[in-house]
Structures are given as C-alpha cells and as structure tokens.
Amino acid sequence: MAESAVSAVLGNLGNLAVRKTSFLCGVTHEVTFLKDELMRLQGYLKDADSKRRSGNASVAIFMSQIRDAAYEAENVIEAAEYMKKRSRIKKGFMGAISRYAHLPSDLTTLHKVGVEIRRVRRKLSEISQSADHLKIDFSSHVADEYLDDYGLMHQNCKDDVVMVGFENEYNEIVDKLVQAENMLSVVSIIAMGGAGKTTLARKLYTSSEVKQHFGALIWVTISQKFKVVDLLKEIVKQISTGDQSRKIDDMNECELGKKIHDILMQKRYLVVLDDVWETDTWEQLNRTIKAFPDAANCSRVLLTTRKEDVANHVEMPTHVHALKCLDEEKSWLLFSTKALPSYKRPDIRDLDMFEKLGGKLARKCNGLPLALAVLGGYLSKNLNTQAWSDVLSCWPSTKDTKMMRSIIARSYKDLPNHYLRSCMLYISAFPEDMIISVSVLINLWVAEGFIPDTPKCTLEETARKYVTELAQRSLVQVVKTSGVYGWILKIRIHDIIRDWCIEEATQDGFLDVTDETTRGKVGALSCHTLISYRSSFQNSSEHILHASPNLRALLAFGLSSVSFPELRFLRVIHVEDSSLQDFSNVIGRCIHLRHLWLRRCKNVMIPSSIGRLLYLQIIDLPKTYLLQSEISSSLWDISMLRYVDIPNISLPRSVQIQQNLRELHMRAAECEHGKDPMPILEMLPCLVVLDLAFYNLETMSFSAQGFPRLQELIFRNCSIKWRMEIGTMPKLFFLSFTRCRMDDEIPDGLLYLPSLRFISLRLRNVDKDYLNDSTLEGLKQKGCKVTESHM
Incomplete structure (x- = not known):
C-alpha cells in the first residue's frame, strides 16, 4: 500500500537524517527537500486509491511509483545513518578518528548518498507532475483517525458471540462425542464456508465435558493440499510429553504413525480434523500404519467439511450433522x-x-x-x-x-x-x-x-x-x-477473509503468498506488473527461494533445506519449521534488519558480527537449534533492541549503550548458572518483561532503585533465594514461578511491592503447607490474586 509505505518512510526520516549532524552535513538539506516532496505526494494518495479500486491501471502504477521511490529514499538515507551509528561504537584509536573526522571512505559514501537522493527527488517530481494528467485530487486527503474505545x-x-444460535447443535454433538457406542466413530459437521463449522468445533474441543471425558485431545487443520508427514508430526507433538521436537522432525511417516498408535492405544482420545476437502484424507493419515487405533474405549473423530461426500466417506460408524443456516x-x-x-x-x-x-x-x-x-x-x-x-x-x-x-x-x-x-x-x-x-x-x-x-x-x-x-x-x-x-x-x-486479503494485497503489490501445496502463487494476479516488497513462502521444497532483490520482508513456513538469496534491504526475517542453509552469510549483510524471528529451525548459525545490525529491534529464536554454543555478546551493542529471546547468550558487561530493551527472555549460559544477573539487568530503564530460565543461585538480589518499569517477572526451572530492598520493582504487576524450587520461604519483601496484583506459583519439591505461609496470606489480604500448585 503506497499510503502506508510513504507514512512509514516519513516517520523513519523524521528519526534519521533530517536532524542536523556534522556527519550528514552534506546531505541534510537534500533530505529535508525529499521529505517535503513525499509529504506533498502523500496528499494525493487517498483519491488515487479510490481510483485504483475502480480499475484505473494508470493510477495503480502511479501509486506504486510513489511507493518505490519512498523505499529507495529510505534505503539510501538509512545506509548513511548506519555509518554514523557504526562510528559511535568503534573502540580505540580508529574509533576516535572516525568520530571526529571524515575518513575518505565515509566521504565517498556521503557523496553517493547525495547523488542518490537527488535522483530520487527528480523521480518524485516527475511522479508529481503525472498526478495532474491523471486528474488526481490533492484536496481529498483526510487525516487518519485514532481509535478511542x-x-x-x-x-x-x-467467539461466544458468534456461537449465538448454535446451542442446540452444540448439545447434540456433545452427546454424540461422550456417549453412544464404545467403538471408534466419527462425527462430521458439514456446512458451507462462513457457516460456523470451525467455531462450533473449537467450542466443543475446549468444553469442560469434552476435556473431562477424553484423555488426549488433538486438533489439526487440513488445508486443501496437505502433506501427510507434516500432519502426523503435528499430532505427535501434541500428544507427546516433554520437548521432543528435534527427534520428531527426523521421523518418517511410518515411524510417526506407529508412535501415534502406541500413545493413543493407552488413552481415550478425540482427534479433530478441521476443514477437510478430500474424501481420502482419513485413509492417507493411516496409509502406512493404522495411526488411530480402535481400543473400544469410546474414542472419537470430529470432522468438519464443506463437502457432503467427504462427511459420508469415512469407513467407520459416522454421525453426519448438517449445520443449518x-x-x-x-x-x-x-x-x-x-x-x-x-x-x-x-x-x-x-x-x-x-x-x-x-x-x-x-x-x-x-x-x-x-x-x-x-x-x-x-x-x-x-x-x-x-x-x-x-x-x-x-x-x-x-x-x-x-x-x-x-x-x-x-x-x-x-x-x-x-x-x-x-x-x-x-x-x-x-x-x-x-x-x-x-x-x-x-x-x-x-x-x-x-x-x-x-x-x-x-x-x-x-x-x-x-x-x-x-x-x-x-x-x-x-x-x-x-x-x-x-x-x-x-x-x-x-x-x-484471508483469501480476500491475499487478493487485495497481491493486486496492490503489498504482499505475495507462495504455497507449494496450492501449486504456486495464492491470490488474483494484478492487471499490471508491480514489485512486491513482502513475500510469504509456505510448504516449499525449493532449494533457493525466488524473491525480488528489493524485498523488505520475508516470511517462510515449513521450508525444507533452503538457501536465501542475497537480500540487502530486508527489514523482516520471520521463519518457522524450516531447515536453513548458509544463513549466517546472508544475515550478516542485512544492515537494515529490524526483526529476526526463527522458530523450530535447524542448521542456524548466528554470526559473530550480529552486533553490526544496528537497526535490529527483535531477535527471537524459540525452539531453534543453534550450531554454536553461545551467541556473541556484541548483540548488546545494538541500542535499538526492544525484544530479546534467545537460548544461549552471556549477560551484557554493562548497560551504558542498551537503553531501549523492553522485553528480555534468557536462559542461563553454561558459565553463568551461579551468577546473579540482577545487578546488571535491574539497571535497564525501559525493561517491562523479564523471563529467566535455569538460574541456580544462592542469592538473587533486588536493590531499592532496580527495575523502574518492570511489570512482569517470570522464572522457569530456577532454584533461588531472594534478597529484596524496599523500593525495588515499583511497577511489578505479575510474578510467576514455573517448575521452580525455593529453599527459603516466599520472600516477605513481596508485601512491599505496591503494584503487585497476580502471582502464579507452580513449585517443585515443596509441600502444600509451605505454600500457605504468612507472606502469601498477607498478599491475598492486600488484594493480590495468588494461584498455587505443586509438582
């Protein structure tokens, strides 16, 4: 969308080179003129958008040209500002030289920046002139609204609201699930799209009657084209205890089916197959081995579909429920x-x-x-x-x-x-x-x-x-x-709704969605050729992803052994359930990167140069298998970091540079299990959420001036004693202990936390009497809600 693109670029320009610095003295005026030109063009965009929707291809091209020019401007200015940021963190003699004098390489870069900005300005002027020929109204610009409720x-x-009208159907299907015959049977809900099948099925799945009746609950969504092995992996992960993700990912279809069979043979289970399109889906899930056994214990299958033949095809006792409008x-x-x-x-x-x-x-x-x-x-x-x-x-x-x-x-x-x-x-x-x-x-x-x-x-x-x-x-x-x-x-x-959004995004050049199971691009083709700045790749087995070199966001789900092309202007990398090749070589050159999120990915190496990504705001690596034992501490040199969740990183040596961190999730590094992290972490002025795992400490200290903005404090698998000074954590609202061991009483210092309202205690190696100590009673009397359990 051209309008959002220009607004985002204008916002970034306001935070970047438009402020006068000696480093950018040669291009400051050029940037100011560029910003003015973009603001003027922004006024045309609302009227242009309405004309584009009416099918005017020339206007659509006009809008895409504005967007392209805005992104080009941002890229070149940000590259120059990056040089300034790098000079600030350089150490030693060369650092001092670069901070107080322009090196020849810097002057060359600044000259190129000026040339590029003048080129973009000329491009914007030509675009502006074309607005008159297209009869686009500048005066139609209306200020955006804020949300006020x-x-x-x-x-x-x-979803309770959307359940209105399905009370009778709900009760009827619950009875079919928890009563009737002992043998394995299926209940099929059939209706057209938008009729409420999935909403009703999810309400049944989460109901207290169903949860109490079944020992294992499984939910899988069946896309129009699906991979059996991926569905079986998802099922195993749902019914397995502990984190076995890496082992499961290496299993073949037969091994997965046998594991599902062995686990479910011991339990009464409900498996929900949501949005089934093909009549042979059940047979495909059981083709190598009978994954879903019939132990004559009242296990059930709940199936939703738009097709009547699918609902009637499963070869077992079937109850078909046609959901009426x-x-x-x-x-x-x-x-x-x-x-x-x-x-x-x-x-x-x-x-x-x-x-x-x-x-x-x-x-x-x-x-x-x-x-x-x-x-x-x-x-x-x-x-x-x-x-x-x-x-x-x-x-x-x-x-x-x-x-x-x-x-x-x-x-x-x-x-x-x-x-x-x-x-x-x-x-x-x-x-x-x-x-x-x-x-x-x-x-x-x-x-x-x-x-x-x-x-x-x-x-x-x-x-x-x-x-x-x-x-x-x-x-x-x-x-x-x-x-x-x-x-x-x-x-x-x-x-x-998703299908409609994909078509709208495709026509506007906002986003491409490529899904191998649906054989290529998803969404309607544009009536004209537009450069897409965002791509989502799903279920792809291609070795190299094909994307525009100007790509700003790359999202990927379920990729098997892929290499990324060199994408210099990436702002977002978001990847799930994928095996990556040569990742560290690519990411090291993405100086514009803001968001790095890798979930359940393999073959990942975070380069030691990670600290050079000075615009990085988010680094989140949940359940990702890293090839190195520890992440470089240079990460802490990035002043724009807002959110960090990584398994292996040492504490920062100081917090003099890091000022923006709002959320931090850390597991104790191998050399730091006994080191108290609080003296450093409590000095982070913007920290709102802190989540610590596997810290085993004799004492954890909280000083009087520590954690001025902290609202959530979470401990997982920790063994600790506390020492608290009055005045610490004045805004702490939520405190959680999960699978933790506390060898001392709950610290009475919690009574002096003025904002504390919720405490979650799931402790190990403690008896029930220990949980009900005087500190907890005092907290409850102050209005703090305490949930307790022991493991």
Missing part, C-alpha cells in the same frame, strides 16, 4: 449483539429505527454467521441511520461467497486509517488456519513501521488497540485472552 476492548469480540430470529440475535452491543445501546438515539433497518440487513445475510458478524461489526462503528440505509440500498445481488466478499471489502475500506489496513493485510501472510500469537504479530507490525506514534500510548499499546478493532469487527477471531491483563493473546483469521 480501547477500554471496551473485550466486550464485543469473543441461522433462522430469522437467531440471525437477528447474532447481528444485534455485534451491531448494537449492550454497552452502546444506552447512548443510541432512534434505537427503534436502527432495529428496523438492522432486521432487514440481518435477513439479507441468509443466515450465515460470518456475514452477520462482519457486517454487524462494521455497522457498530457507523451508528447513523443514513449509513445503515446506504448499506441496505446498495446490497449486492449475489449470494453466499460473493456476498461475503462484498461485506469484507466494505468493512476493510471502513477501517479508520491506512496503518490498520496494512496491519489487516499483513495477517494473510500466515498459513491458512494458523493460530497467530498477538505478541509476535505486534513485533512484526512495529518492525514494518505500521504502528504510528500516538499521544500517550506506546507502540505496543497502539498495536493492541488495532488487534481489538479488528476483533470487534469480526475480521479476526479471538482464540485466547489473558487472564491477567484481559487483552487478546491469540487470534486466527477465517479462510474466506
């Missing part, structure tokens, strides 16, 4: 819950008129829950009768999927600003039906520049408002919320 974030965005009464109940929520009703004038119009609109949705929820979410943000009347008068003549797409488009265009629209499209980069961590998504949005600075809000707070806005509009579905903070932790996106 954050405090009501979870009153209208839970909602009747008029239930349609209105769901629609009104979303469009006219209870917390807004007291302030609505002419409520009777809204209900009259709403009843007509609800009937237009033909009983489809997804259509009712998305339309209701859109109208709840537009509470004026004229807007509702306009929707009714412009209702499309098409039905079902085409009608659904029209509703999605309307809700998307109504989003308050282009930042939020970019965030919405970005979600489609994740694989179909994936449950997405909101914290991971927020880090991606921030790295991409999609989260603007807003008054009195951190970037993370603004991003959480965006997630809430999307959930309230039913554009994403809430999977999990925080019991401590109340905010949304995990989401998913309906495949119909």
Whole structure:
C-alpha cells in the first residue's frame, strides 16, 4: 500500500537524517527537500486509491511509483545513518578518528548518498507532475483517525458471540462425542464456508465435558493440499510429553504413525480434523500404519467439511450433522449483539429505527454467521441511520461467497486509517488456519513501521488497540485472552477473509503468498506488473527461494533445506519449521534488519558480527537449534533492541549503550548458572518483561532503585533465594514461578511491592503447607490474586 509505505518512510526520516549532524552535513538539506516532496505526494494518495479500486491501471502504477521511490529514499538515507551509528561504537584509536573526522571512505559514501537522493527527488517530481494528467485530487486527503474505545476492548469480540444460535447443535454433538457406542466413530459437521463449522468445533474441543471425558485431545487443520508427514508430526507433538521436537522432525511417516498408535492405544482420545476437502484424507493419515487405533474405549473423530461426500466417506460408524443456516430470529440475535452491543445501546438515539433497518440487513445475510458478524461489526462503528440505509440500498445481488466478499471489502475500506489496513493485510501472510500469537504479530507490525506514534500510548499499546478493532469487527477471531491483563493473546483469521486479503494485497503489490501445496502463487494476479516488497513462502521444497532483490520482508513456513538469496534491504526475517542453509552469510549483510524471528529451525548459525545490525529491534529464536554454543555478546551493542529471546547468550558487561530493551527472555549460559544477573539487568530503564530460565543461585538480589518499569517477572526451572530492598520493582504487576524450587520461604519483601496484583506459583519439591505461609496470606489480604500448585 503506497499510503502506508510513504507514512512509514516519513516517520523513519523524521528519526534519521533530517536532524542536523556534522556527519550528514552534506546531505541534510537534500533530505529535508525529499521529505517535503513525499509529504506533498502523500496528499494525493487517498483519491488515487479510490481510483485504483475502480480499475484505473494508470493510477495503480502511479501509486506504486510513489511507493518505490519512498523505499529507495529510505534505503539510501538509512545506509548513511548506519555509518554514523557504526562510528559511535568503534573502540580505540580508529574509533576516535572516525568520530571526529571524515575518513575518505565515509566521504565517498556521503557523496553517493547525495547523488542518490537527488535522483530520487527528480523521480518524485516527475511522479508529481503525472498526478495532474491523471486528474488526481490533492484536496481529498483526510487525516487518519485514532481509535478511542480501547477500554471496551473485550466486550464485543469473543467467539461466544458468534456461537449465538448454535446451542442446540452444540448439545447434540456433545452427546454424540461422550456417549453412544464404545467403538471408534466419527462425527462430521458439514456446512458451507462462513457457516460456523470451525467455531462450533473449537467450542466443543475446549468444553469442560469434552476435556473431562477424553484423555488426549488433538486438533489439526487440513488445508486443501496437505502433506501427510507434516500432519502426523503435528499430532505427535501434541500428544507427546516433554520437548521432543528435534527427534520428531527426523521421523518418517511410518515411524510417526506407529508412535501415534502406541500413545493413543493407552488413552481415550478425540482427534479433530478441521476443514477437510478430500474424501481420502482419513485413509492417507493411516496409509502406512493404522495411526488411530480402535481400543473400544469410546474414542472419537470430529470432522468438519464443506463437502457432503467427504462427511459420508469415512469407513467407520459416522454421525453426519448438517449445520443449518441461522433462522430469522437467531440471525437477528447474532447481528444485534455485534451491531448494537449492550454497552452502546444506552447512548443510541432512534434505537427503534436502527432495529428496523438492522432486521432487514440481518435477513439479507441468509443466515450465515460470518456475514452477520462482519457486517454487524462494521455497522457498530457507523451508528447513523443514513449509513445503515446506504448499506441496505446498495446490497449486492449475489449470494453466499460473493456476498461475503462484498461485506469484507466494505468493512476493510471502513477501517479508520491506512496503518490498520496494512496491519489487516499483513495477517494473510500466515498459513491458512494458523493460530497467530498477538505478541509476535505486534513485533512484526512495529518492525514494518505500521504502528504510528500516538499521544500517550506506546507502540505496543497502539498495536493492541488495532488487534481489538479488528476483533470487534469480526475480521479476526479471538482464540485466547489473558487472564491477567484481559487483552487478546491469540487470534486466527477465517479462510474466506484471508483469501480476500491475499487478493487485495497481491493486486496492490503489498504482499505475495507462495504455497507449494496450492501449486504456486495464492491470490488474483494484478492487471499490471508491480514489485512486491513482502513475500510469504509456505510448504516449499525449493532449494533457493525466488524473491525480488528489493524485498523488505520475508516470511517462510515449513521450508525444507533452503538457501536465501542475497537480500540487502530486508527489514523482516520471520521463519518457522524450516531447515536453513548458509544463513549466517546472508544475515550478516542485512544492515537494515529490524526483526529476526526463527522458530523450530535447524542448521542456524548466528554470526559473530550480529552486533553490526544496528537497526535490529527483535531477535527471537524459540525452539531453534543453534550450531554454536553461545551467541556473541556484541548483540548488546545494538541500542535499538526492544525484544530479546534467545537460548544461549552471556549477560551484557554493562548497560551504558542498551537503553531501549523492553522485553528480555534468557536462559542461563553454561558459565553463568551461579551468577546473579540482577545487578546488571535491574539497571535497564525501559525493561517491562523479564523471563529467566535455569538460574541456580544462592542469592538473587533486588536493590531499592532496580527495575523502574518492570511489570512482569517470570522464572522457569530456577532454584533461588531472594534478597529484596524496599523500593525495588515499583511497577511489578505479575510474578510467576514455573517448575521452580525455593529453599527459603516466599520472600516477605513481596508485601512491599505496591503494584503487585497476580502471582502464579507452580513449585517443585515443596509441600502444600509451605505454600500457605504468612507472606502469601498477607498478599491475598492486600488484594493480590495468588494461584498455587505443586509438582
């Protein structure tokens, strides 16, 4: 999206070279002129976007040219600023020389920067002239809106709302799952897309009746084209105890099937196969060995599908439940819950008129829950009768999927600003039906520049408002919320909405999605050739990924033994479940990199030069197998780091440079199990979350001035004694101990933490009486919620 691209670049220019420094004295004025030109062009973009949507190919090219030029400008200016940052951290004699004098290499680079900026300025001037020929209106620019109902974030965005109307179906299917015959049988839910199959299945899967009845619960989503071995690996990981990811990844199909069989033979199990497309899916899962045994213990299979022949094909006792569309009464109940929520009703004038119009609109949705929820979410943000009347008068003549797409488009265009629209499209980069961590998504949005600075809000707070806005509009579905903070932790996106977003992103050159199981590109082809600056590769076995050399974001899921091409301008690397080749050689040259996230990846070597990536904000390596025993401590030289989660790194020697770190997850390095990390970590002024694992200490000390902003403190597999001074951790809100051993009593210093409200204790080697000591009782009396268990 050109608008978000220009806004992000302007924001970065404001933080980079536009400030006057001696280092950039030769190009400062050029940068200022460049910024002014971009701001002027930004005024054309809203009108240009409406013309692009109407099918004007010339305008689409105009917008892509603005975006291309903006990104070129950012690349060249950031490269110059990088030189300045490097000179600040150089040590010794040469460091002093570079800080106070321009070396010949620096002067050459600055000259090139000036030449490049003048070239981009000329390019922008030519683009600006073309706006007049295309009759694009400059005056149509409208300021973006801020979101103002954050405090009501979870009153209208839970899946319980979408469950309206399915109470009878829910009870009927629960009975079929937990009662009836002893032999293995299947319950199939069949309905068209958007009818609520997955929502109902997930509600059943998480119900107390089901959890109490079955000893093992398995959920796998079946894409249109799937790999049997990947599904079997996912199932083994769900039913295995402990972290055996590396061993499981090396198993073949037969070994996986036997392991599943052996584990499930001892248990009553429920396996959910969500969104099955082919009649032989069950046979494929059992083709090498019967993975799902029939132990005559009331085990069950729950299957959802859009196809009747799939529902009837499984060769075992089958109960087919055809999910009906909602009747008029239930349609209105769901629609009104979303469009006219209870917390807004007291302030609505002419409520009777809204209900009259709403009843007509609800009937237009033909009983489809997804259509009712998305339309209701859109109208709840537009509470004026004229807007509702306009929707009714412009209702499309098409039905079902085409009608659904029209509703999605309307809700998307109504989003308050282009930042939020970019965030919405970005979600489609994740694989179909994936449950997405909101914290991971927020880090991606921030790295991409999609989260603007807003008054009195951190970037993370603004991003959480965006997630809430999307959930309230039913554009994403809430999977999990925080019991401590109340905010949304995990989401998913309906495949119909995801498909629409991919097509929109493809047509705009915002994102390419390549999925080998669907045989190539996903989404409609553009009517013109656009450079895509973001690519998502899924389930690929290609040895080398094919991507534009100007790529800014690379997301990859399930890649087998691949090498990345050299991509100099990458801002984002996000990879899951993949084996990487020559990774350290590529990453070392990505000086613009903001976000490095590798989950369950193999053959990963983090280069010792990691400290040179001076724009890096996020480095997160969960369950990734590193080829080295320890990460270079040069990482701590990066002043822009905001989030660190890596398995093997030594503590920083000091915190003089690192000033921006907000979240830190650390496992004790081999040489540091007995070293107290607190004297260093407590001096980090911006730290909000600290998660420590495998620290075994005689004493852990918290000084009076330590951790001024810390809100969450988490210990995992630690053995510690505490010494606390009054005044430490004044903002600590949540404290957690998991699989920890505490040889002393719970420290009474916790009573003096003014903001502490939640404590989670899952201790080992302690008895129940120990947990109920006087400190915990005192905390409870102060209003602190304490959850306790022993292992």
